[in-house]
Amino acid sequence: MSTTIKDTQKMIEEVLDAYPEKAKKERARHLAANDPSGQCSTCKVKANTKSRPGVMTVRGCAYAGAKGVVWGPVKDQITVSHGPVGCGQYSWWARRNYYNGITGVDTFGTMHITTDFQEKDIVYGGDKGLDAALHELKELFPLAKGIGILSECPVGLIGDDIEAVSKRVAAEFKIPIVPVRCEGFRGVSQSLGHHIANDTIRDYVLGKGKLEKSTPYDVALIGDYNIGGDAWASRKMLEEMGLRVIAQWTGDASVNELGIATKSKLNLIHCYRSMNYICRHMEEEYGIPWEEFNFFGPTKIYASIRKIASHFDDSIKEKAEKMIEKYKPMMDAVVEQYKAKLEGKKVMLYVGGLRPRHTVGAYEDLGMEIIASGYEFGHNDDYNRTYPVMKEGAVIMDDATLYELEEFTRRLKPDMVGAGIKEKYSYHKMGVPFRQMHSWDYSGPYHGFDGFPVFARDMDMTVNNPSWNLIRRKK
Amino acid sequence: MKTIRIKDHNELFQEQTYLDQFENKREFEDPWPKEKVKEIAEWTKTEEYQEKNFARKNIKINPAKACQPLGAIFCSSGFDGTMPFVQGAQGCVAYFRSHLNRHFKEPLAAISTSMTEDAAVFGGLNNMLEGLENAYTLYHPKMLAVCTTCMAEVIGDDLNAYIRTAKEKELIPKDLPVPFAHTPSFVGSYINGYDNMMKGILSSITTGKKGEPNGKINVIMGFDTYTGDYHEIKRLLSLMGVDFTLLSDASAIFDSPNTGEYKLYPGGTPLEDAMDSINATATIALQQYSTLKTMDYIRKEWSQKALALPAIGVKNTDLFFEQLSTLTGKPIPQEIEDERGRAVDAMVDSHPYVHGKRFALVGDPDQLLGLVSLLMEMGGIPAHIVCSMGDKKFDEDMQSLLAESPFGSEAKVYSGKDMWHLRSLMFTDPVDLLIGNSYAKFLWRDTGTPLVRIGFPLFDRHHLHRYPIIGYQGVLNLVTSIVNTVLDEMDRKTMNTTSFDVIR
Numbered sequence: 001m002s003t004t005i006k007d008t009q010k011m012i013e014e015v016l017d018a019y020p021e022k023a024k025k026e027r028a029r030h031l032a033a034n035d036p037s038g039q040c041s042t043c044k045v046k047a048n049t050k051s052r053p054g055v056m057t058v059r060g061c062a063y064a065g066a067k068g069v070v071w072g073p074v075k076d077q078i079t080v081s082h083g084p085v086g087c088g089q090y091s092w093w094a095r096r097n098y099y100n101g102i103t104g105v106d107t108f109g110t111m112h113i114t115t116d117f118q119e120k121d122i123v124y125g126g127d128k129g130l131d132a133a134l135h136e137l138k139e140l141f142p143l144a145k146g147i148g149i150l151s152e153c154p155v156g157l158i159g160d161d162i163e164a165v166s167k168r169v170a171a172e173f174k175i176p177i178v179p180v181r182c183e184g185f186r187g188v189s190q191s192l193g194h195h196i197a198n199d200t201i202r203d204y205v206l207g208k209g210k211l212e213k214s215t216p217y218d219v220a221l222i223g224d225y226n227i228g229g230d231a232w233a234s235r236k237m238l239e240e241m242g243l244r245v246i247a248q249w250t251g252d253a254s255v256n257e258l259g260i261a262t263k264s265k266l267n268l269i270h271c272y273r274s275m276n277y278i279c280r281h282m283e284e285e286y287g288i289p290w291e292e293f294n295f296f297g298p299t300k301i302y303a304s305i306r307k308i309a310s311h312f313d314d315s316i317k318e319k320a321e322k323m324i325e326k327y328k329p330m331m332d333a334v335v336e337q338y339k340a341k342l343e344g345k346k347v348m349l350y351v352g353g354l355r356p357r358h359t360v361g362a363y364e365d366l367g368m369e370i371i372a373s374g375y376e377f378g379h380n381d382d383y384n385r386t387y388p389v390m391k392e393g394a395v396i397m398d399d400a401t402l403y404e405l406e407e408f409t410r411r412l413k414p415d416m417v418g419a420g421i422k423e424k425y426s427y428h429k430m431g432v433p434f435r436q437m438h439s440w441d442y443s444g445p446y447h448g449f450d451g452f453p454v455f456a457r458d459m460d461m462t463v464n465n466p467s468w469n470l471i472r473r474k475k
Numbered sequence: 476m477k478t479i480r481i482k483d484h485n486e487l488f489q490e491q492t493y494l495d496q497f498e499n500k501r502e503f504e505d506p507w508p509k510e511k512v513k514e515i516a517e518w519t520k521t522e523e524y525q526e527k528n529f530a531r532k533n534i535k536i537n538p539a540k541a542c543q544p545l546g547a548i549f550c551s552s553g554f555d556g557t558m559p560f561v562q563g564a565q566g567c568v569a570y571f572r573s574h575l576n577r578h579f580k581e582p583l584a585a586i587s588t589s590m591t592e593d594a595a596v597f598g599g600l601n602n603m604l605e606g607l608e609n610a611y612t613l614y615h616p617k618m619l620a621v622c623t624t625c626m627a628e629v630i631g632d633d634l635n636a637y638i639r640t641a642k643e644k645e646l647i648p649k650d651l652p653v654p655f656a657h658t659p660s661f662v663g664s665y666i667n668g669y670d671n672m673m674k675g676i677l678s679s680i681t682t683g684k685k686g687e688p689n690g691k692i693n694v695i696m697g698f699d700t701y702t703g704d705y706h707e708i709k710r711l712l713s714l715m716g717v718d719f720t721l722l723s724d725a726s727a728i729f730d731s732p733n734t735g736e737y738k739l740y741p742g743g744t745p746l747e748d749a750m751d752s753i754n755a756t757a758t759i760a761l762q763q764y765s766t767l768k769t770m771d772y773i774r775k776e777w778s779q780k781a782l783a784l785p786a787i788g789v790k791n792t793d794l795f796f797e798q799l800s801t802l803t804g805k806p807i808p809q810e811i812e813d814e815r816g817r818a819v820d821a822m823v824d825s826h827p828y829v830h831g832k833r834f835a836l837v838g839d840p841d842q843l844l845g846l847v848s849l850l851m852e853m854g855g856i857p858a859h860i861v862c863s864m865g866d867k868k869f870d871e872d873m874q875s876l877l878a879e880s881p882f883g884s885e886a887k888v889y890s891g892k893d894m895w896h897l898r899s900l901m902f903t904d905p906v907d908l909l910i911g912n913s914y915a916k917f918l919w920r921d922t923g924t925p926l927v928r929i930g931f932p933l934f935d936r937h938h939l940h941r942y943p944i945i946g947y948q949g950v951l952n953l954v955t956s957i958v959n960t961v962l963d964e965m966d967r968k969t970m971n972t973t974s975f976d977v978i979r
Contacts, residue, residue: 020612053588054606061566084660086542090570105516116535117661133534153626184564229484256505403613421573426582431735457481473735
């Protein structure tokens, strides 16, 4: 075992010392020093297990995964937060899944629609109210292409039968009414919510859309939630290389697109964590191959474009090469402009489904180094994809707590940290440059050729803003 | 080297390449014909639509309210060294934290017991025990303030027994204050959660503390998300020479200075002061609806005078100082009288731009009462008043306020209604100005009515919460926001006409 790995392991042990015995034992399994070679047996973390009570996990719940990530962005379907008022309020337009349409008329993405459970619903059940609510929605929003019922905790606890209500009402309305059993107490994180949402796409809308013609170049863009317009930037590239994107899941998605992805020749998946389930299903049931790709930063973009093109004929491969040739000078110029200001800067990441590994290349394109990375709700397969892209001895953390993040920061002294809103302002107080890497800090897109310049600009402004220097730190 | 100009989403997606992409994507969307969409869009603006909209009883669309535990966490985080501790599912706590982070642009620590399926079956005792031990050991709080999510409420967790067990098992020290409040999300809203937690904390930590009167005034701000108000109340009470205890001082945690160090507990109401609050002369609350149970408890159990004295608007602030002066025997200092004079002077100067203007308002009960009062003082006409968390009492209070002024005669009060109702109202009976939180910007977009951002949450404008809305200084700030919103809009509408005035 190398000394860098040993040093990191020692540091992790010191950090863990503050925990009570049981929590310490459990948390130790989720923190590791990275070994890109895969040789070291103690360098793997355990993932996708329950968070310890009381340690201040950053994680959310199944509802957050199902509503906030997968179903929420589907623009022409009404998403009902079924239960008390809070969940829908706190997740209201928080993820910036951009879409085109007239909100409240043919699209509903920025609306907070809830059955607003009261005590009587808990006591007598909410099914009757739900049925009536669906009818009221149909009256007010006749152009809705579907309605999703996203269950909050009480629905599952009181034993409501939302499936029966959905079935009845769907038959009457002739549009999909999708019951999503994503109660927040299910599973250990957002992740189960993704899975549950994938399963409901499979059961209620997949294979049911309209597509007039097919071409050999039809692909589906999967696991891109169009945060700050990411999916649009990615789509632009796929189209420019000659592919026909017949479905965009689920950023700016329509219910129809969820239906027709089964006609794709290749499913392209960006966020593996949240949508691998449906890709596997389409592979098994419809024989559609799927390919993971990474549109963050030129190095990964070029490799991904070529990998995607390799599934198609020479005309696509040529167009792909031409596209790379066309954008490379711009990418080089961006790197040149920003690398000078960012070279050697150390980055710590703690994000969600794909970014802890997918953004590594983009940072490295700018000369930055990732010294720690981790997932809120990753699984083993995510970590297996992460170890090889991280440096030896880097900290790998699973379901990190506020305490751990703070301690690692103190010890590793990163030049910037990329994590979420709950972490953001404690880092501001610490005087550590910080970027929200869930919402792009209200910027974006970060995907593709149009996204990378924005990414580079934003990392520069984060690390090099002069206001950090005004902080009077205690000696 | 020429610097590359970077275009982000604000510009990129207005470029022709993208506009074409959007148009071409429609092929796969199975969209409605554009004429149909237009027709329905127009229909949503009609009286007929409004009737359907108001007929709904089972669904809320863009309501302006959130659930109890958010208010409970907000309340407890204002006590020094206190860690909010939530018994229930962990996603809720992630949401509470992020919601408050986004409004204040400040960190907030809060604990969850991460209850999952097994807790749903067996109850949350084990989660609570391990949670208390871990939270105490890792984060060293002086107090753990427990509230609940709906999960713990539905399965009926016995907080009192669980906390007792944790102490018996010596997982946490016996003398660690661990007050609790039941805060079901399916009852009331965050104003009730605030109230329940405040009552829970006070009733717990003052037990056995009744002693000599301390001559102080307790001040409770209520669910007030303006950190400026906390600084302002301290300044005003100090100016008057009143010895006071601010019960839950949210300004410590939600407006802490940047020193290059993250402090988990940057201050707040000292627990010794909070424990001694039982010995105060009186308690005043600056909100009524978020302190109902607490004030009732203080009156009955502490035998203290407890007055709700909201201080938004001139008359309300006048009453606040008069009552405070009576209560304490301290005269209102000239400095405060001067501030009043300045605020009124500003209202007189600005009245031509507010007089006769019609307003739609959406927000929390106490703020709405204060704002309506202020608008009428300036000759503004409240037209639509929407309070998603309003009840019968609010209706009555608002009606009697409106009856006090001829400017109140047009107003209609919509308790329990939401911003989709308000959208209909603003189409069928348009107003000049809209007052609401950041989510009201969708109404601004749909109806073209200029928005004055007052309330909670304020996500899309920075630092507004740092400026007080209470007291005479608050009047000045509110008047400034309102009148300049009118003037900004006037400029936008007249920029290509001769009315584009420089002097106003």
